[in-house]
Amino acid sequence: MSAVAAPPKPAAGPAGHRSPAVVAPVSWRAPIAYVVVAIGALVAFVLAAPKGRETTFTVSTASDFFQIAPVTVSSTSAALVLCLIALALAAVSIWAARSRRTIGVWLPAGYGFVLVLAFLTWAVAGKAQPLPLTGLLQGSLFLAIPLVFGALAGLLCERSGIVNIAIEGQLLAGAFLAAVVASVTSSAYAGLIAAPIAGAVVGLLLVVFAIRYVVDQIIVGVVLNVLVIGVTSYLFSTVLKVDAATFNSPPKLPVIDIPVLSQIPVLGPVLFRQTVLVYIMYVVVAVLQVMVFRSRWGLRMRAVGEHPKAADTVGIKVNRTRVRSTVLGGAVAGLGGAFFTVAAGLAFGKEMTGGKGYIALAAMILGRWSPRGALAAALLFGFADNLQVTLGIIGSPIPSQIMLMTPYVVTIFAVAGLVGRVRAPASEGIPYVK
Known part of the structure; x- marks a missing residue:
């Protein structure tokens, strides 16, 4: 008859007394931040806001x-209710911290939602033009495209142990080649196919210097960004600008309505009325979520990024795996670069990516090196980007210069305040020499 092992007892202290179990300290950072921000919103959006104004939101589209009829609310009353809900959620956070309970993602998500809604209620109060909520969400998803692909590219590289700072250059290279190929062939889809090739070439350069010549990966990434900016700017000035009709007039990808699904109010236009x-x-995020965490290929890639020596001892080709993952990541980023030209319907311009590659890196970290998390983080940054565009059209009390800073400010606060303690792959940035 087998014996059942008893649970370990606390270690005995002096004179036979048992030492109390060690309890982790309570972190009050998040609860305090919740309370401070909610009180600040209450003061700004309710107490200091002009009274007697109304805010109108529209939801439906013509198809x-x-x-759904437009919704008109009293700006001050609606903001007051939303701020009180935020304070209630902050109180729940304090209770959870005191009782050492773990709260799911629903609390920060709900807290952020009510505060954003309170801000929108205040920002467009008294405006003749209503705020189109569906259009705001639809544009947010569209603007998140390069961030999602860039974050996925960084994830593929760093999960295998290669730090990819060159996402900015891969996006820019993809945008350039997509514009040129689409212009020459008069086909936006041809440009879409060509874009990953440019990103893969930049990824190949990164991995050659990082593995073959064992150069510091961060330095190589920064140099590649500068190189791509210089090459594309030179070609833009000497070729594209001289004959823009031939080389820099890319057609735009058409918007495709999914039958039936695109006619569902709110969700239809946002999810199923896109390019x-x-x-x-959608497909790339779903496939990578499964492949990275549920397949033998993903297990090998993560093993190489965590413990390359152990992976080598069981027969996994470490550097070959890193090369393949980095080139694949570069191709994914290059595909995201097509957004700036053929998806947006714009001609190529110098440095038109505007730092989106670095925001994609932040989305990857905020998403904790997960495709699903990277998607959520990129949508947050895309919403911040589209918000400043929408409010710039409707008008808001906030100066336009500050509104232009919104995506970058949100990035800083999200990474500094929401990430918390995260652990990158253990061997990222460390060359493996057998």
Whole structure:
């Protein structure tokens, strides 16, 4: 008859007394931040806001199955209710910290949602033009495209142990080649196919210097970004600008309406009335979520990024795996670069990516090196980007210069305040020499 092992007892202290179990200290950072921000919102959006104004939101679009009437609310009253809900959620956070309970993602998500809604209620109060909520969400998803692909590229590289700072250059190279090929062939889809090739070439350069010549990966990434900016700027000035009609007039990807699904109010226009690049993004995120965490290929890639020596001892080719993952990541980033030209319907311009590669890196970290998390983080940054565009059109009390800073400020606060303690792959940035 087998014996059942008893649970370990606390270690005996002096004179036979038992030492109390060690308890982790309570972190009050998040609860305090919740309270401070909610009180600040209450003061700004309610107490200091002009009284007697109204805010109108529109939800439906012309092609929906049924129409939802515009919603008009008292700006001050609606903001007051939303701020009180935020304070209640902050109180729940304090209670959870005191009782050492773990709260799911629903609390920060709900807290952020009510505060953003309170901000929107205050920002467009008294404006003649209503705020189109569906259009705001639809544009946020569209603007998140390069961030999602860039974050996925960084994830593929860093999970295998290669730090990819060159996402900015891969996006820019993809945008350049997509514009040129689409212009020459008069086909946006041809440009979409060509974009990953440019990103893969930049990824190949990164991995050659990082593995073959064992150069510091961060330095190589920064140099590649500068190199791509210089090459594309030179070609833009000497070729594209001289004959823009031939080389820099890319056609735009058409918007594809998914029958039936695109006519569902709110969700339909946001999710199913987009370009083919958005639908490709859905597929890539879903496939990588499964492949990275549920397949032998993903297990080998993560093993190489965590403990390359152990992976080598069981027969995994460490550097070969890193080369393949980095080139694949570069191709994914290059595909995201097509957003700036063929998806947005714009001609190529110097440095048109505008730092989106670095925001994609932040989305990868905020998403904790997970495709699903990277998607959520990129949508947050895409919303911040589209918000400043929408409010710039409607008008808001905030100066336009500050609104232009919104995506970058949100990035800093999200990474500094929401990430918490995260652990990158253990061997990222460390060359493996057998």
